[in-house]
Amino acid sequence: MPLLPPKLKHMESPKKKIVACVGMSGLAGPPRLAPTTDPKTVIVVGAGMSGLVAALELERAGHHVQIVEARRRIGGRVHTQRARDGAPMAEAGAGRIPRSHRWTWDYIGQMGLATRPLYPAGLKNVALIDGKRWIIDSKTDLAATVDLPPEEKAMGYAGLIKTHVLDNVEKLLAAKVIDTPAWPPSALAHLDRLCIVDHLAAQGLSPAAIKLLTLGAFPTAISPLMLSRVLATYDRESLSVIEGGNDRLPAAIAAHLRGPILLNSPVRAVVQFADRIEIAVEGARPKAVLTADALICTIPFSVLGRVQFEPALNPAKQQILAEIRYTKATKVAFKMSARFWESEQLSGFAQLDTGAEIWSPRWSAGDGSGVLQFYQQGERAAELDAMDEPARAQWAMGHIEKAFPGAGRHVQESRSYSWQHDPWAGGAYGIPQPGDLFRWQGNIASPEGRIYFAGEHTSEYSAWIEGAVRSGHRAATELHEATFESHR
Ligand SMILES: Cc1cc2nc3c(=O)[nH]c(=O)nc-3n(C[C@H](O)[C@H](O)[C@H](O)COP(=O)(O)OP(=O)(O)OC[C@H]3O[C@@H](n4cnc5c(N)ncnc54)[C@H](O)[C@@H]3O)c2cc1C
Structure with a gap:
């Protein structure tokens, strides 16, 4: 997910304005479903955030749910x-929760979980640009970190980011389409034709300026429209994590469920009859068949092609399955004996011009120890994936050493995670790439008979927990409101 480049004083006012607008448009939290007079049996495939939220809301309304998880x-x-x-050492997946993601926060509140800020207060970030190390504070002129042509130098970093990134965010906010059925806005379709890097190049920006504007873990395969949407709903000033690990949120929701969660149970086939759904589950011997009135499928589209549907999914959805490209992400976390960087007033966070970031997710450990995590997004993650575990650690630490010299001396253990190698994810997330939004509109999340679709990839907030949560709630609502014959 994109981060705005390091916070600068002159960026504060446009950013604050954006956050205020989002706050005003999206105040409502997830509504409760009315108690049902027609309880249904439901199978939810997938115990990620979308499946858990769908199950929670359906059970609260009086339906009978079981979750089947690979x-x-x-x-x-x-x-x-x-x-x-x-x-807890580090987050292999979702690592930050912006305050503006209101539905996620609503569930965190419902579960009574404590949170803390992602960033330590008052410390400075590092940037690695063209192999040079910069310590970023409010006085740093980021435009000086790269060799910009004179006209771009004259605009400065603030002028460049305003003209080429934030003005589009303002246009999107002015259209008032976020969280409405008018998304995606056809009036802004011209911003969805190229990926952000090609768009900036087409605007005549130099490679140096493009590098500056896309610093950090930045999915450069997305369009300016999609980027604007992410930034319009991203409150960088209030990023948080859940105390004890972000996995406490799914664990807490699961603990609220009455129905069973079958683990180690990959679904291999879904058969739809006039009066019921049947699924074939592998793992159980002999292969189990489960039956229900309806099904919510949260399997990422990156791996859904391995499930056999009878009848086949509609051609429009099959086309999306063939086209969808998941962003790559690989992370390598190091447990450090000391947060030595704090003696230099550094936060342990850094942004690199290679589509990578360094995070310091355990900055509050009372014993002075810490964690540094290398987070590579985009096609370069494949370079890490090709290595074995020791080589990955060595490669990642090589980069960390450039940002925080001496880090290698403090390593106690390391752990990496490649989402491309994860057979149940097949990549990090399904954020739409140029043209996808308009081409897939109306088909990516559409129910097919008794099958309902959820998951971040089906949501306007794709690539976030917020997308998973909202899509789970949406699919539960669709199923709850549908009338169909029961097999019982
Ligand atoms: C590297 C990375 C960084 C991220 N950073 C952030 C962040 O900072 N903030 C944020 O909010 N979000 C972030 N996200 C996104 C967030 O993690 C996801 O959007 C969200 O967790 C997706 O939930 P989901 O329910 O849609 O999918 P999943 O969590 O993938 O759940 C789907 C479930 O289906 C299961 N499944 C798959 N196939 C089968 C099968 N055949 N049978 C049965 N079960 C099956 C899977 O095992 C999985 O448990 C990040 C994600 C990644 C990978």
Whole structure:
């Protein structure tokens, strides 16, 4: 997911304005479904955030739900990695929760979970640009970090980001289409033709300026329209994490469910009859067949092609399955004996011009220890994927050393995670790429008979927990409001 480049004083006012607008448009939290007079039996496939929220809301309304999950754990792409001593080490998947993601926060509140800020207060970030190390504070002129042509230099970083990124965010906000059926806005379709890097190049920006504007973990395959949407709903000033690990959110929701969660049970086939749904589940011997009135499918589209549907999914959805490209992401976390960087007033966070970031997710550990995590997004994640575990750690630490010299001396253990290698994810997330939004509109989430579709990839908030939560709630609502014959 994109981060705005390091916070600068002159960026504060446009950013604040944006956040205020989002706050005004999206105040409502998830509504409760009315109690049902027609309880249904429902299978939810997938125990990630979308499946858990769907199950919770359906049970609250009086339906009977069982979840079927391929992995041996719940949470899906909310996955906290723990150190050998059991303490949370780092987030392999979802790592930050912006305050503006109101539905996610609503569920965090309902579950009574404590949170803390992602960033430590008052410390400075590092940027690595063209191999040079910069310490970023309010006085740093980011435009000086690269060799810009004179006219771009004259605009400065603030002028460049305003003209080429934030003005589009303002246009989108002015259209008032976020969280309305008018998304995606056809009046802004011209911003969905190229990926952000090609769009900036077509605007005549130099490679140096493009590098500056796309610093950090930035999915450069998305369009300016999609980027504007992410930024319009992203409150960088209030990013938080859940105390004890983000996986406490799915765990808490699961603990509220009455129905069973079958783990280690990959669904291989879904057959739809006039009066019921049947699924074939592998793992159980002999292969189990489960039956229900309806099904919510939260399987990422990156791996859904391995499930056999009878009758086949409609051609429009099959076309999306063939086209969808999941963003790559690989992370390598190091448990550090000391947060030595704090003596230099550094936060442990850094942004690189290679589509990578360094995070310091355990900055509050009372014993002075810490974690540094290398987070590579985009096609370069494939370079890490090709390595074995020791080589990955060595490669990632090589980059961390450039941002925080001496880091290698403090490593106690390391852990990596490639979402491309995860057979139940097939990539990090299904954020739409140029043209996808308008081409897929109306088909990506549409129900097919008794099958309802959820998952971040079906949501306007794709690539976020917020997308999973909203899509789970939406699919539960669709199913709840449908009338169909029961097989019982
Ligand atoms: C590297 C990375 C960084 C991220 N950063 C952030 C962040 O900072 N903030 C944020 O809010 N979000 C972030 N996200 C996104 C967020 O994690 C996801 O949007 C969200 O967790 C997706 O939930 P889901 O329910 O849609 O899918 P999943 O969590 O993938 O759940 C789907 C479930 O279906 C299961 N499944 C798959 N196939 C089968 C099968 N055949 N049978 C049975 N079960 C099956 C899977 O095992 C999985 O448990 C990040 C994700 C990644 C990967």
